[in-house]
Amino acid sequence: MTARIVHSIEELRAAVAARRSAGASIGLVPTMGALHAGHRRLIEQSVRETACTVVSVFVNPIQFNDAGDYDKYPRTLDEDARLCGEAGAEIVFAPSNAEMYPQPQLSFVEVAGVSERLCGAFRPGHFRGVATVVLKLFNIVQPDLAYFGEKDAQQLAVLRRMARDLNVPVHIVGVPIVREPDGLAMSSRNRHLSAEERRVAPSIYRTLLRAQALVAAGVFDPGQVSREVVSEMERQGLRVEYLEIVDPHSIQPVERIVHTVLVATAVWLGSTRLIDNVVCTPAS
Secondary structure, eight states: OOOEEEOOHHHHHHHHHHHHHTTOOEEEEEEOSOOOHHHHHHHHHHHHHOSEEEEEEOOOGGGOSOHHHHHHSOOOHHHHHHHHHHHTOSEEEOOOHHHHOSSOOOOOOOOTTTTTSTHHHHSTTHHHHHHHHHHHHHHHHOOSEEEEETTSHHHHHHHHHHHHHTTOOOEEEEEOOOBOTTSOBOOGGGGGOOHHHHHHTTHHHHHHHHHHHHHHTTOOOHHHHHHHHHHHHHHTTOEEEEEEEEOTTTOOBOSSOOSOEEEEEEEEETTEEEEEEEEEOOOO
């Protein structure tokens, strides 16, 4: 199957309206391109659950607080469109910056609280940019379902809260993390790793599994879990930006692990920043 590539909002709306008028349900997979097997999993789930899948490919400038990071973000539209078609997507929406932001953006979406810790504390304005562009995409496509990876757990929590608070009529679906055989969470940023950094990278997930084991064994003190995991990460050569144990919905820290928690981390390997997380459930 070959996905149809659409660059304008007007053309996309017309294409989606035609499918909707024929009774098709609409699925949306928002991406910034540089697609990999993790994105493919999102697309395939949308294809199974909806009649028409739209994949957006747009490197959103307003969610980058580092212009250099934005400039070096990979842009691989031809390869992305090929993967989308192979996975069964019907439409690839690949707008220009001018199409998405035809004039200076004065209106933004802020999701307080949920967006302020973890990545939000280190990437000022990031989740404001994410929430704003995703709401724009929701308004443009008007999907029935939208699919996001659970690797970006905070993003998922932000977008779910935004949709609830603003009465956006879309069901947001979280899709489990897709990992390499050695456990490294798939990410477009993995391509920036050197051979040695790639060898070390799987230790991120291995040390997070240590958190799961501690919680399952009855360790209820988040401070103890955090200290042990961070210490092990540092021994593995990872530079830890943060490791926090939070409620998976509010993204607020917990004083004691008595319910399911999210253990989320961001680490640096050389000049590459990687995120990962695990869900931990205490022994009953």
